[in-house]
Amino acid sequence: MGHDKSGIxxxxxxxxxxxxxxxxxxxxxxxxxxxxxxxxxxFNQINAFLAMKKGKADLAYTHMQRIRVLYSWYPExxxxxxxxxxxxxxxxxxxxxxxxxxxxxxxxxxxxxKP
Numbered sequence: 001m002g003h004d005k006s007g008i009x010x011x012x013x014x015x016x017x018x019x020x021x022x023x024x025x026x027x028x029x030x031x032x033x034x035x036x037x038x039x040x041x042x043f044n045q046i047n048a049f050l051a052m053k054k055g056k057a058d059l060a061y062t063h064m065q066r067i068r069v070l071y072s073w074y075p076e077x078x079x080x081x082x083x084x085x086x087x088x089x090x091x092x093x094x095x096x097x098x099x100x101x102x103x104x105x106x107x108x109x110x111x112x113x114k115p
Contacts, residue, residue, distance in 0.1 A: 031066075037074040038081075041067055041088070048091065057098050064092040086112070 034043040048063035067088050071078045078085040089108055096105040 037070055037077050041070050041077060044070070045088065045091075048095070052095065057095055060095045061099065064088070064095055068092070
């Protein structure tokens with residue numbers, strides 16, 4: 001049915017049957033409901049994750065690019081939580097690799113190596 005190796009039913013955890021899906025749908029629908037720059041980053045991270053779970057890599061890419069914009073506009077977010085910044089770039093690379101955009105993924109990694 002939708003079980004993974006651990007026996008978790010992914011349909012209940014991630015799918016339409018998840019009780020939280022409907023409850024949080026309104027919050028995750030519009031970025032303007034995210035009141036701080038960090039909340040906007042989380043909004044886009046969650047939506048990118050959900051898009052990938054639905055097989056919508058293009059939508060995930062849009063959210064990941066938005067995160068990059070937010071980090072450039074608000075460098076203090078990156079400075080205060082550098083691990084999250086690196087994780088976001090890793091996730092962007094995963095999306096790009098899923099789309100077979102390997103050169104762009106390499107560029108993301110190369111940009112991280114610049115001082």
